[in-house]
Amino acid sequence: MQQLTVELADRSYPIYIGSGLLDQPGLLGSHLSGKQVCVVTDDTVAPLYLARFLGSLAGYQVEQVVLPTGEAFKNWSTLQQIFDGLLAARHDRGTTLIALGGGVIGDMTGFAAACYQRGVNFVQIPTTLLSQVDSSVGGKTGINHPAGKNMIGAFYQPQAVIIDTDSLHTLPEREISAGLAEIIKYGLIRDRAFLDWLEANMSALRALEPSAITEAIARSCAIKADVVAVDEREGGLRAILNLGHTFGHAIEAHQGYGRWLHGEAVGAGMVMALELSRRSGWLSQSDYDHAVKIIRSAGLPVAPPDNMTADDFMRLMAVDKKVVGGQLRLVLLRQLGEAVVTADFDVAALQATLHSEYPSEPL
Amino acid sequence: MQQLTVELADRSYPIYIGSGLLDQPGLLGSHLSGKQVCVVTDDTVAPLYLARFLGSLAGYQVEQVVLPTGEAFKNWSTLQQIFDGLLAARHDRGTTLIALGGGVIGDMTGFAAACYQRGVNFVQIPTTLLSQVDSSVGGKTGINHPAGKNMIGAFYQPQAVIIDTDSLHTLPEREISAGLAEIIKYGLIRDRAFLDWLEANMSALRALEPSAITEAIARSCAIKADVVAVDEREGGLRAILNLGHTFGHAIEAHQGYGRWLHGEAVGAGMVMALELSRRSGWLSQSDYDHAVKIIRSAGLPVAPPDNMTADDFMRLMAVDKKVVGGQLRLVLLRQLGEAVVTADFDVAALQATLHSEYPSEPL
Numbered sequence: 001m002q003q004l005t006v007e008l009a010d011r012s013y014p015i016y017i018g019s020g021l022l023d024q025p026g027l028l029g030s031h032l033s034g035k036q037v038c039v040v041t042d043d044t045v046a047p048l049y050l051a052r053f054l055g056s057l058a059g060y061q062v063e064q065v066v067l068p069t070g071e072a073f074k075n076w077s078t079l080q081q082i083f084d085g086l087l088a089a090r091h092d093r094g095t096t097l098i099a100l101g102g103g104v105i106g107d108m109t110g111f112a113a114a115c116y117q118r119g120v121n122f123v124q125i126p127t128t129l130l131s132q133v134d135s136s137v138g139g140k141t142g143i144n145h146p147a148g149k150n151m152i153g154a155f156y157q158p159q160a161v162i163i164d165t166d167s168l169h170t171l172p173e174r175e176i177s178a179g180l181a182e183i184i185k186y187g188l189i190r191d192r193a194f195l196d197w198l199e200a201n202m203s204a205l206r207a208l209e210p211s212a213i214t215e216a217i218a219r220s221c222a223i224k225a226d227v228v229a230v231d232e233r234e235g236g237l238r239a240i241l242n243l244g245h246t247f248g249h250a251i252e253a254h255q256g257y258g259r260w261l262h263g264e265a266v267g268a269g270m271v272m273a274l275e276l277s278r279r280s281g282w283l284s285q286s287d288y289d290h291a292v293k294i295i296r297s298a299g300l301p302v303a304p305p306d307n308m309t310a311d312d313f314m315r316l317m318a319v320d321k322k323v324v325g326g327q328l329r330l331v332l333l334r335q336l337g338e339a340v341v342t343a344d345f346d347v348a349a350l351q352a353t354l355h356s357e358y359p360s361e362p363l
Numbered sequence: 364m365q366q367l368t369v370e371l372a373d374r375s376y377p378i379y380i381g382s383g384l385l386d387q388p389g390l391l392g393s394h395l396s397g398k399q400v401c402v403v404t405d406d407t408v409a410p411l412y413l414a415r416f417l418g419s420l421a422g423y424q425v426e427q428v429v430l431p432t433g434e435a436f437k438n439w440s441t442l443q444q445i446f447d448g449l450l451a452a453r454h455d456r457g458t459t460l461i462a463l464g465g466g467v468i469g470d471m472t473g474f475a476a477a478c479y480q481r482g483v484n485f486v487q488i489p490t491t492l493l494s495q496v497d498s499s500v501g502g503k504t505g506i507n508h509p510a511g512k513n514m515i516g517a518f519y520q521p522q523a524v525i526i527d528t529d530s531l532h533t534l535p536e537r538e539i540s541a542g543l544a545e546i547i548k549y550g551l552i553r554d555r556a557f558l559d560w561l562e563a564n565m566s567a568l569r570a571l572e573p574s575a576i577t578e579a580i581a582r583s584c585a586i587k588a589d590v591v592a593v594d595e596r597e598g599g600l601r602a603i604l605n606l607g608h609t610f611g612h613a614i615e616a617h618q619g620y621g622r623w624l625h626g627e628a629v630g631a632g633m634v635m636a637l638e639l640s641r642r643s644g645w646l647s648q649s650d651y652d653h654a655v656k657i658i659r660s661a662g663l664p665v666a667p668p669d670n671m672t673a674d675d676f677m678r679l680m681a682v683d684k685k686v687v688g689g690q691l692r693l694v695l696l697r698q699l700g701e702a703v704v705t706a707d708f709d710v711a712a713l714q715a716t717l718h719s720e721y722p723s724e725p726l
Contacts, residue, residue: 076439076443080439083508083514083515084510087508087510087511087514088510090681114517115478115505115515115516115517116514116515117514117516118503118504118505118513118516118517118518118596119517119518119596140481141481142478142481145446145450147447147450147451148450150481151446151450151479151480152446152478152479153478153480153481154477154478154481154482154517155481155482233481233482318453
């Protein structure tokens with residue numbers, strides 16, 4: 001087991017990463033302060049893990065809430081099911097919510113914890129690769145609005161994150177690739193050496209080779225924890241974690257949430273950010289090709305959907321949360337391993353990026 | 364104008380209290396950081412103040428959201444109108460929400476500010492006496508759930524509170540009394556001298572005599588600010604602000620939100636808390652009579668509704684947020700001017716309190 005800490009003063013918390021952690025109830029128990037626990041999961045994860053997981057909660061007053069699966073249900077009426085369950089079972093301020101599932105479950109459970117009786121404890125147990133390296137760490141919680149993704153939410157930190165790598169074995173290959181998108185992102189924005197390591201270990205990672213996948217998750221969480229410790233509420237640095245996300249969110253919104261996996265949209269979005277970085281004169285053609293090759297080798301799309309126009313992107317990117325004071329800010333790369341957040345890009349270069357032909361064949 | 368500060372480190376903020384403050388746009392302007400502003404009000408306040416208020420916001424990109432009036436609309440679907448307005452007008456993270464209205468508007472606008480894009484700035488401009496001395500200060504925001512009041516919300520502090528006492532002149536007398544309930548509460552829990560001052564000045568206060576009402580508001584806000592500075596998230600001391608509220612919330616829930624004004628329910632609820640304090644041997648009969656007389660002199664009910672049984676109270680109080688670990692905690696008085704939060708009361712005394720005959724005639 002590897003263990004990291006997200007350093008946030010009195011809101012600091014540990015991340016545990018390893019195989020078989022769900023079979024160590026003491027790990028979870030040490031982060032439960034009351035007798036009431038509410039496990040929130042979805043109807044994909046529940047048949048796989050819920051019964052076994054509840055077995056580890058003997059002695060607690062346990063409520064369970066099973067939500068429908070998917071980004072399409074990341075909305076208020078689904079969230080309401082958590083509140084209804086908590087209130088029906090008379091859970092008080094001492095309860096702890098446990099998110100057992102992917103990013104949607106983590107985001108909704110965290111937001112429910114932020115809002116229930118103005119804030120109760122929660123623990124993240126992410127079961128997808130994407131949520132293990134991204135949404136379970138850092139305290140971003142929320143739901144979607146028809147007009148935009150994650151528009152309603154809170155910064156709210158969990159008491160602990162428990163990452164059992166065994167849960168990855170039940171994931172479809174497509175979701176492994178989606179998780180690798182965020183892992184590659186950490187190399188691109190912050191750690192060139194990690195990027196090279198990922199390139200060398202991509203086959204082992206896609207095959208979920210235990211030591212490789214644990215190492216990749218731990219290094220990803222460490223980079224994210226460092227960034228969040230500096231800038232919890234995204235006043236500055238933290239925005240670099242959104243590399244590819246402004247383009248990616250536009251793709252998800254255009255296609256309808258859930259059609260493209262978030263990681264897939266981020267994969268294509270990162271290629272667009274790389275392209276704009278190249279057109280801005282910051283990235284060489286060979287660095288661009290190198291990065292795109294790694295993204296492709298993870299099994300990710302490296303081009304936006306055929307049915308999206310430049311106008312679609314401009315319209316959908318204008319409501320992105322990265323817009324401040326009416327100005328669109330984007331995460332670009334100065335070089336591989338170094339990201340900047342900037343509104344100071346050439347608009348013509350952005351337009352050219354949106355009109356680019358992206359390769360649909362291997363480079 | 365009187366000015367106080369709520370001391371919360373980097374989240375400290377000023378409270379301004381005085382006549383004609385809405386005609387000083389510079390006061391508000393100094394707390395707006397961006398160019399976007401969204402004024403949230405209700406259809407009672409809008410015809411009285413909105414046009415004049417918008418006139419003071421020249422030069423800003425102003426969105427206005429007018430909600431239906433009343434506690435019955437303090438729910439998610441009404442809150443959604445704020446989000447819809449913000450997103451339709453493309454308000455970004457730099458926007459400031461302004462709550463222009465009573466407690467319901469303040470609580471909902473504050474919660475919308477806490478959640479919109481995971482948190483934007485907001486300013487409280489409370490227009491009712493109740494909200495001026497209570498809900499606008501301290502950062503409690505939220506909405507109701509069919510199973511309980513304020514069950515969904517956040518602790519979220521405003522950038523400033525601007526209290527223009529002129530707005531009280533359009534209030535019905537019943538709402539002045541409701542506000543006086545919370546003002547009397549501050550004397551009961553924390554300041555015996557203030558209680559005596561209130562008794563001496565009750566006629567002037569009910570007549571909205573300017574210097575008396577400004578003084579009463581300022582002293583109330585100062586007591587609340589002190590308590591909140593010590594215990595922002597209600598881990599301990601802050602709970603004393605709920606004197607009468609556990610009984611009062613049960614009354615509101617039983618009667619249907621909005622039928623009894625919040626302050627009226629608190630008035631009757633405080634009498635019940637005084638009764639239990641008396642039965643616990645902490646309050647003398649004469650102190651009890653004295654306090655009840657002051658509550659009555661404010662024009663408040665001093666007895667629960669006739670159609671509520673002891674069982675109704677027990678059932679409805681069990682979901683109150685003051686319940687932790689399954690134990691009901693109540694705010695009681697050790698003496699006039701000194702409150703305690705305790706689970707250590709005699710259950711028989713509580714039952715007797717719920718079965719008491721309360722005077723419907725003047726003492």
